[in-house]
Amino acid sequence: MRHWYKEKARTERIAREDRGGARRPAPARQRRSEDAPEYIGGRNPVLEALQAGVPSNALYVAQRVDNDDRVRDSIRIAAERGIALLEVSRDKLDRLTEGAVHQGVALQIPAYDYAHPSDLVELAQDAAEVPLIVALDSVTDPRNLGAIARSATAFGAHGLLIPSRRSAGVTGGAWKTSAGTLATMRVARAANLTAALREYREAGLFVIGLDGAGETDIGDVDLLAEPLVVVVGSEGKGLSRLVREQCDVVTRIPMQAAAESLNAGVAAGVALYEVARHRRL
Template sequence: MPGNSERRNRRTTQKKGPQIGSGGQRRRGLKGKGPTPPAEARTGHPKKRAAELRARKDAGRKAAARRGGTSPSELVVGRNPVVEALRGGVPAATLYVQQFLESDDRVTDAVKLAMERGDVHLLEAPRPELDRITGGLNHQGLVLQVPPYEYAHPDDLTDAAADVGQEPLIVALDGVTDPRNLGAVVRSASAFGGHGVVVPERRAAGMTAGAWKTSAGTAARTPVARATNLTRTLKSYQKAGLTVVGLAADGEMELGDVDALGGPVVIVVGSEGKGLSRLVGETCDIRARIPMPGGAESLNAGVAAGIVLYEAARRR
């Protein structure tokens, strides 16, 4: 009869709800698990792996900054860029060549140039390893590792001038973000007797492989210093007796009238689009303009710095 069965756990009542042996599983099953976490927080998701990679790179950059003026190492990727970097005298630590790579003239030239230097390590690596170290970029079987650049301290530039008995001639870049412009300025500073170039630590171009290549090897003998705060660095130079001359399209003086270029001076060059930032412009002792009778509105940083450095060298 119903209700008289002796089988275990047989329902003997019409009352609903958890019964003996359920452990409240039905009640727990009604609870939600909350909102779906973002992709960056899901284990194994590609976005999470990308976020972790960015975090590791940021940690590496911060650690390099704490060590004092050292940039992280850089990778030059692809057959043409690698060959051009080696021909341009860009410092290199290691040339990675993919195993079982179908060779062409560029691969042959890259290996030959690396061997001729004598200080570049040659390593064969499987394609998956090159994919990993380049983050999946199209490396074409060639990857060149550029060692970290050792930045000078801004005070080292004035010390270098004092060591040779000369009055300092320094170029400071404000908001210049193109490494090729930085390389061109370094080359001009080397050509006209400059004692170095100062760049801000943030929001500015650094000594990358592109800057090295544009400098045509002069970066090896003309130091580049990195300033934590450019305005404070310029004020420090002023206290040391240097005149700070900023280039501006609306400058109060024409370049030819600036007698300060013949003495201890810091030439400040801004970006082609924005010019000098407000604080840097207010810090300058003199704001000079380059006369351009041809009607051009502006010059890029590399060309402008070259003109002013020539004028300073002529006066000296």
């Protein structure tokens, strides 16, 4: 057994990355700056974000919008929190949300303040809990990131770890799918995911990779109650070679042959449920 709780000093050696938001393309083929704000569009996502206390700069409401309970509640919460309320044209909302479905409302949020990889272990240590971290390997769809955040919150994970490159970041799309859970689920970024996983192992955590080509069913893995990092690979390519080499076990979700694979969000939810079940035994 790896004694993670004796290794707090060693976790501090995990590389510290610059804080800031992930870059993503803008309509004019430009890159967003590191500190550019993001936008959450849609009546339910905006209301959920406001109710969850997501840090927000401004609430944009379309002119002559159909004013239902969700819009009224969003305006009320924004006013109570001192968030700027701006009435704009639908064309401007389309531009702000980059053509996403906004239903006449959008919430401007500051660029996400990413944690350091070692912070996630410290969260578990401070709570006197066995660490459970979810790492994403080449998961590029922000909706999958948001869905994984929901599952991670539901099943008691202490945070998500994503690489700085070739990965979805905490964007408006991720916030929308997370249904507000990203307000409490910490996300850390690593300049080198493989190196961060190696540091986690040195700190006493076990690393299990989730891949359709895994050699062991997730329910048969005997490490699920231990300090753990669950690595979720992309739906198409699975785990990268270097990440796979850092795994103590590469596991799979048993399923009918007719279903070749699950998307990353669904697969993470199934795996985290199994981890939570083992930890209750």
